Amino acid sequence: MDTQKEWSDYIEDYLVHLTLEKNLSENTTMAYIRDLYLLEAFISEQYDLLPDAVEAAHIEAFLADLYDKKHSRASMARTLSGIKSFFNYLTDNEMIAVSPASLIESPKLSRKLPAVLSLDEIRRMLESIDLSTPQGHRNRAMIETLYSCGLRVSELIGLRLSDLFFDDGFLRVTGKGDKQRLVPVSGEAVRRITLYLDQRKHLPQDRKCKEILFLNNRGRQLSRVMAFLVIKKAAEAAGIEQEVSPHTLRHSFATHLVQGGADIRVVQEMLGHESIATTEIYTHLNREYLRQTLQNHPLTNYEL
DSSP: OOHHHHHHHHHHHHHHHIIIIIOOOHHHHHHHHHHHHHHHHHHHHHTOOOGGGOOHHHHHHHHHHHHHTTOOHHHHHHHHHHHHHHHHHHHHTTSSSSOTTTTOOOOOOOOOOOOOOOHHHHHHHHHTSOTTSHHHHHHHHHHHHHHHHTOOHHHHHTOBGGGEETTTTEEEEEOGGGOEEEEEOOHHHHHHHHHHHHHHTTSOOOGGGTTBSSBOTTSSBOOHHHHHHHHHHHHHHTTOOSOOOHHHHHHHHHHHHHHTTOOHHHHHHHHTOSSHHHHTHHHHHHHHHHHHHHHHOTTOOOOO
16 A cells, blocks of 8 residues: 555645635645645654544644654644644545544644834834835835735735725725725825826836736836835834834734724724634733833823
């Protein structure tokens, strides 16, 4: 029996399932598959077993091996999540009776609160941009859009002219797994995008990218790296010392909404989070903000 081929058959069937039914992003799918091949290599070398003979102890030994190789808790948690999904697939399709991974607990992760900017810091970033060039108008529009809509950088650079519904006050955003959502856009962001579009008419435009909203100097779609550099330079020009990325603006957007009393499920929908648990970190951050505010108040010294 060709053990490698048998494992490959299982994994290739699972890959088809992920691609056609789960609608996961390509990066997530490939991460799951890479982890499964690591599991396959370990199980085959240590125990010479097929997936239908794997037990919980074998998976725990694999995770212990990852720990010995200095994998982070976050990496191990992601790997275990993929393994559980794989064995759940085998169970659902009656290839095995019970998942050996179902009772294995994920490594405990410390929940790190994301860094956020104050309203004044965001204002300084916006005002630091030189608007004497078309690129300046583009950069100002990008930052306004990132912050006022809470977009991921991939969502920002993927915006198309057909995604702009300014008369209705919305953008159509394509998020993870190619899922689309409508996000309210601020009047100032609309104004800045409109000013940029006036400048964009006179810039080079690659024929294949003419529908893309934010273009680089060659008229092609802006890259993630370029978007990061735009944000980094604006933060430096504004005198902000902490590391600032496009995701910092997304975190700031969500945090300011929660601080302003927005319903957490509304924030979840605007951010495009599948799980409310992902969005709830902003309620924790909001409580931390309140605690720090009270501790720093000259007339109070409360412990919350």
